[in-house]
Amino acid sequence: MELNQTLSCVFMCSGQGSQKPGMGADLIDVPEVAQVFDCASDILGVDVRNLCTQAPAEELNETRNAQAAIATLSIGIATALIARGVQPQAVLGFSLGQISALAISGMLSVEDTFRLLAVRSEVMAKAAQQNEGVMSAFMKGTPEEVEEVCASCAQGQVLVPANYNSAAQIVVSGEVAAVERAEAAWKERGYKARRLATSGAFHSPLMQQAASEFSAYLETVQFSDPRVPLICNTDAQPLKAADAPAHLTAHLTHPVRFMQSVQELAAAGATSFVEVGFGGVLNNLVKRIDPNLDHVCVQDRASMEALIQNQA
Template sequence: MFSGQGSQKPGMGLDLLDVPEVAEAFEAASDVLGFDAAAFLETVDQTTLNDTRHAQPMLACVSMGLGRALVARGLQPKAVLGFSLGQVSALAVSGMLSLEDAMRFVQRRSVAMAQAAEAHPGAMSALLKADPESAAALCAACAEGEVLVPANFNAPGQIVISGASEAVARAEAAWAAAGKRSSRLATSGAFHSPLMAEAAEEVAAFLETVDFAEPAIPLIDNVSAAPLASADARRALVDHLTHPVRFDESVSALIADGATEFVEVGSGNVLVNLVKRIDKGVARTAVTDRASFEAFCARLDAAASSASAPTDNLA
């Protein structure tokens, strides 16, 4: 699983620059962005990094590097899954896009989304103890002609709404009046809502220049919560900007299909915590720094040694 925007922090990934795949990702980011990505993360402050234009490419750089490093060391994922921005990282690790094309895509995507947010100000808020029906009803009641939609289906009891700032504020007030809590997200715009339509147009034009391969590792699409084929990638990635992220449904489908462990790569542990809310019975691991990377690689080495041990005593 690949972390979404909001998990970024200064210095992330810098303790792994001696890992070849991480170094390659930083080199690709530097080439596309036109500045030294590692030096930027070494000196940037949190406020500057939180700008969508910086947050998305920097987090994708770290996530793609770590994901490709784990696969190179023997990890064989049943599937890859991103959360919002994380879906771009998943494209590179699945083999659907080259590292360079994925980085070009995230750079264009981040600029388009930032511009749309500036042109059409909005907000996002997490509703606690919400279900799809109550979230939809709240949006319908509080929109008052403005954009207000369910945007992220994170986990049971946690749904994010997105839309015009005043509409989101009305929904928060109504939710509070019903004795329930909400939490405003630190985003720069109303992502995964119709207010991102102009960004979707920009992304659609860019993706016409990109060739997609069939995935070597199945990629679960945020919009459909189903495996994504190369023929459907352009449309799915355009829809991704204006449609909800179905993370809860995606994780549940993977568990039903036999997945027993979820590994978050990138920064932070937001996704493993959401998986815990979805199903406490599956294993969860976050690989986000030197210590967690080395620990996971040791597991891979141990598993490889066990698999190659003599089996004369086995039936």
């Protein structure tokens, strides 16, 4: 499915790290949201409702729990909005959010999306335990400068740009010592770096084992052509059903091109970006990428009702 000039509203699905105890608490009794939570809990074998509303930060932040909570809330919010007449013309995820986007776009059923999520979170957690790595956000500078620092500081170790968040924020991922060298080099240039609270070096070659295992699983999955275009993190282009296994595999070891995706969507006519999920990280990134775009985060009852009223 190609993008066209009739785009207006884009749903954005939150990525890992956006979780917080109590997230979505006042939305869980919305019928569509409740149904998605029930489905996730049944398939993932964990009480996702309890994770969001009752679990302490330490429990919620575990990779499997965080991914379950974030994806469930994103899919639930999107489902509720669509049921109330807010129709996206495209959907875009950030890292984990790309899995949520599979359900919203219609490429997978909600049930199959959670089955896929269970496998993905399992192989990623295992790879992170076996290949120690970290991620760090580099502020200011340019993408080209980040790429230069990664190339010069790798010194035979894994060190790569992992998330192209905006022109002034790129996340790098790799082995601990390599990331430490890159952080020092970045600060020598007069910029700031901030270590992220992740459990591994995601979107880097350190996830190759996870990618191999995930690839084998994806060969058993039947993807449908999307009802709504899904913009893929790996190349900032619409994802086709036939390409889904290869692209979702590459997604684990290649960078998230979020900035490029927003730019492509804006060029295709998108004017309104709605983050469905908690925290507003993507909402803030859109503001940095292009301040002329409308952007909002729907994460609670008040923000949901306000968007529905504005769309009426």
